Amino acid sequence: xxxxxxxxxxxxxxxxxxxxxxxxxxxxxxxxxxxxxxxxxxxxxxxxxxxxxxxxxxxxxxxxxxxxxxxxxxxxxxxxxxxxxxxxxxxxxxxxxxxxxxxxxxxxxxxxxxxxxxxxxxxxxxxxxxxxxxxxxxxxxxxxxxxxxxxxxxxxxxxxxxxxxxxxxxxxxxxxxxxxxxxxxxxxxxxxxxxxxxxxxxxxxxxxxxxxxxxxxxxxxxxxxxxxxxxxxxxxxxxxxxxxxxxxxxxxxxxxxxxxxxxxxxxxxxxxxxxxxxxxxxxxxxxxxxxxxxxxxxxxxxxxxxxxxxxxxxxxxxxxxxxxxxxxxxxxxxxxxxxxxxx
Ligand code: NAI
Numbered sequence: 597x598x599x600x601x602x603x604x605x606x607x608x609x610x611x612x613x614x615x616x617x618x619x620x621x622x623x624x625x626x627x628x629x630x631x632x633x634x635x636x637x638x639x640x641x642x643x644x645x646x647x648x649x650x651x652x653x654x655x656x657x658x659x660x661x662x663x664x665x666x667x668x669x670x671x672x673x674x675x676x677x678x679x680x681x682x683x684x685x686x687x688x689x690x691x692x693x694x695x696x697x698x699x700x701x702x703x704x705x706x707x708x709x710x711x712x713x714x715x716x717x718x719x720x721x722x723x724x725x726x727x728x729x730x731x732x733x734x735x736x737x738x739x740x741x742x743x744x745x746x747x748x749x750x751x752x753x754x755x756x757x758x759x760x761x762x763x764x765x766x767x768x769x770x771x772x773x774x775x776x777x778x779x780x781x782x783x784x785x786x787x788x789x790x791x792x793x794x795x796x797x798x799x800x801x802x803x804x805x806x807x808x809x810x811x812x813x814x815x816x817x818x819x820x821x822x823x824x825x826x827x828x829x830x831x832x833x834x835x836x837x838x839x840x841x842x843x844x845x846x847x848x849x850x851x852x853x854x855x856x857x858x859x860x861x862x863x864x865x866x867x868x869x870x871x872x873x874x875x876x877x878x879x880x881x882x883x884x885x886x887x888x889x890x891x892x893x894x895x896x897x898x899x900x901x902x903x904x905x906x907x908x909x910x911x912x913x914x915x916x917x918x919x920x921x922x923x924x925x926x927x928x929x930x931x932x933x934x935x936x937x938x939x
Contacts, residue, residue: 597642598641599623599624599641599642599643599907600626600637600638600641600644602626602637602644602646602650603627603628603630603646603649603650608625608896612645612903619908621904621908623645624637630644630651630652631650632651635659636659638660639663643667643907644665644669645669646677647670647672648674649677649859651677653679654679657679657682665687666688667688668689669903670692672691672899674799674826675689676798680922688916690903690910690916690918690920691906691920692902692903696890696892697753700753701751702753703850703889704750704824705758707822707824707848711846711848711881712737712820714733718732737758737761739762740763740791741764741789741792742758742763742766743767743768743787743790743794744758744796745768745769745797746797747767747778755776755778765778766790767780767786768780768781770797783806787811791816791818791819792821793807793815793821795821795822795824795830805828805829806829807821807823807834807835809837812834812835817842821844821848824850824851826851831853832852835847839876839879847876849882849884850886852876854870854873855887902918919939921939
């Protein structure tokens with residue numbers, strides 16, 4: 597089996613080569629992202645392997661189908677960059693639902709602690725032999741209320757980490773986890789009560805810009821917002837306004853609405869065109885990492901292993917447990933017909 601691997605980074609290759617070799621899957625690595633202009637590179641392959649910023653829109657899907665390609669293998673959990681509806685009945689979409697919820701949840705806490713204890717500032721100061729503590733005063737997490745939006749795999753691990761810190765936890769989820777001991781509250785109440793808000797829900801029509809001018813107006817003054825989920829959950833302009841008005845105490849962003857053209861690349865020495873991102877980065881209380889939360893050795897290995905298993909299951913057994921199903925909307929609930937997904 598031959599797969600065109602788009603948006604390749606040096607850290608992707610060792611684990612995909614290792615697991616691919618063991619299972620008879622050859623990856624053809626391309627640095628470029630998948631889009632209408634690059635789709636032709638997949639010609640002659642059985643499938644494409646894509647990541648969060650590859651553009652799998654209707655045109656790309658149609659072109660893949662014309663080339664006889666049967667499978668889109670996402671090497672990530674989120675699939676908001678794939679037009680799943682358009683894929684239905686045409687091309688199979690496999691993803692990696694979980695590879696290390698710990699990687700993302702731990703990065704979330706790392707960002708939160710870095711921000712509120714000013715670790716990034718202290719690091720720069722001591723490098724310059726500046727040992728002053730002025731303006732480095734933080735606050736205790738113990739006893740603070742954290743509002744967790746989305747209590748799936750990652751959200752639940754983050755909840756457990758917060759419990760260890762002695763924080764009060766409230767949560768909002770469209771489908772609350774029964775018997776979790778988590779206090780679920782309506783979204784507005786979460787906005788009103790939380791000292792810290794952390795986003796762990798997927799990006800979809802319903803969650804798009806869930807943090808906006810209206811929701812920010814309901815939040816406590818000085819609230820800390822952490823987003824390690826998807827950029828467009830937050831209206832970045834509204835966030836910037838909230839920071840300028842001193843309503844938002846700090847923002848920790850591992851994802852950004854317009855990240856596709858910027859994140860994962862080295863723009864040092866260049867002029868960044870995105871004024872909103874540039875302005876956010878100038879703020880002393882904004883911490884940005886470039887979609888890094890997943891990046892641990894364990895996660896990279898699990899991603900490659902599961903992606904390769906998805907591919908071999910699909911081709912050898914004719915079905916894959918991690919196939920996304922547009923019709924029933926979720927992998928778990930998919931009503932299997934003829935031992936296959938309802939595709
Ligand atoms: P999951 O599917 O296990 O959990 C998502 C939870 O969100 C579910 O409990 C679901 O009921 C809930 N949900 C769905 N729609 C909602 C809505 N409108 N409002 C509130 N809750 C809603 O997903 P998992 O593995 O926990 O991942 C969460 C998100 O983290 C992913 O969607 C992805 O966008 C992001 N992610 C980010 C990474 C990074 O490197 N920054 C890496 C991996 C995932």
